Amino acid sequence: NAWETLTFDFNNQASGTAAFDPTYPYDMASIFFNFGTDGATAGTKVYYFDDVMMATVTGPSQIDLPVTFDDPTVDYTMTDFGGNSSVLGPDPVNAANTVSITTKDVTAQLWAGTTIGTNLGFANVIPFTATNRSMTVAVYSPDAGIPVRLKAEVHGQPTQSVETEAMTTVANAWETLTFDFNNQASGTAAFDPTYPYDMASIFFNFGTDGATAGDKTYLWDDVAFGPAAVSIGDPLSESAGVYPNPVKNVLYVTIPESLVKEELTYSVTDMAGRVVMDKGKFSGIIHVENLANGVYTLQINTSNGLINKKFVKF
Numbered sequence: 001n002a003w004e005t006l007t008f009d010f011n012n013q014a015s016g017t018a019a020f021d022p023t024y025p026y027d028m029a030s031i032f033f034n035f036g037t038d039g040a041t042a043g044t045k046v047y048y049f050d051d052v053m054m055a056t057v058t059g060p061s062q063i064d065l066p067v068t069f070d071d072p073t074v075d076y077t078m079t080d081f082g083g084n085s086s087v088l089g090p091d092p093v094n095a096a097n098t099v100s101i102t103t104k105d106v107t108a109q110l111w112a113g114t115t116i117g118t119n120l121g122f123a124n125v126i127p128f129t130a131t132n133r134s135m136t137v138a139v140y141s142p143d144a145g146i147p148v149r150l151k152a153e154v155h156g157q158p159t160q161s162v163e164t165e166a167m168t169t170v171a172n173a174w175e176t177l178t179f180d181f182n183n184q185a186s187g188t189a190a191f192d193p194t195y196p197y198d199m200a201s202i203f204f205n206f207g208t209d210g211a212t213a214g215d216k217t218y219l220w221d222d223v224a225f226g227p228a229a230v231s232i233g234d235p236l237s238e239s240a241g242v243y244p245n246p247v248k249n250v251l252y253v254t255i256p257e258s259l260v261k262e263e264l265t266y267s268v269t270d271m272a273g274r275v276v277m278d279k280g281k282f283s284g285i286i287h288v289e290n291l292a293n294g295v296y297t298l299q300i301n302t303s304n305g306l307i308n309k310k311f312v313k314f
Helices: none
Strands: 079-081 084-090 098-104 113-115 134-140 147-154 157-167 174-180 199-204 216-225 241-243 250-254 265-270 275-281 285-287 294-302 305-313
Touching: 079 084, 084 113, 098 199, 134 147, 157 174, 199 216, 216 294, 241 305, 250 294
Parallel strands: none
Antiparallel strands: 079 113, 084 098, 098 216, 113 199, 134 174, 134 216, 147 157, 147 199, 241 250, 250 285, 265 275, 265 294, 294 305
């Protein structure tokens, strides 16, 4: 006694009936209510139907940059190879944040890695330019001083690729690694600006197999285009905070109490250094829903200098 919309998927034919044949020009349809039960058994029933139409069943959207692991509408399927095993789970520092957890166990190959998404790659080509050929990944490693390799390639064309590496500098803490594809890994192909790179894979402790390194688990998050923002580690910038990060609609900013009464101004720049927001007076609340997905730097002008905070918009 209420309306509902039913979806009929002809890829799943009814038991005992013929499968869908794409060569047939189907041009008629019939509907059967309470099929398999006759009227004597069911009694007199009246059924209403309306709005018969072609339908596209939608599922999670194809993964794209930036990869935050926090959007419920995105398919975050990871593709492991060489002995890696990846699952999504909570950030050990912030349980509300979801991250990818990759285990490289004792049976893993030295080249064990994880493709970020499926073999279809990202929904869009990585927007490399002549002046910006970098990507960043937030990494939480059990060991400092290990190489992390990132490979960009054209999906379905494994020879069209470029690889580069960055070293972890801390253990059991988050850090953002920048991967500059202008500096390709030794023995690998150089960046080719004619290739439409649209897929990426990550390799932890590349060149060391699991039997040598032992069972290790690596956490990673916030895969983004562009280099890490500079000049963010200064004390003034560290005294401020932005949340949520990654952010979808509204960014909240905290600043030192000593600056609260100042008339502050702010701007937001993209990873190419272009000013994309210049709203003047700073209030602590910034609406970013109209920004394209990507990595940005918030710059607040104070009497003590500049506050720079990086955030990811998804």
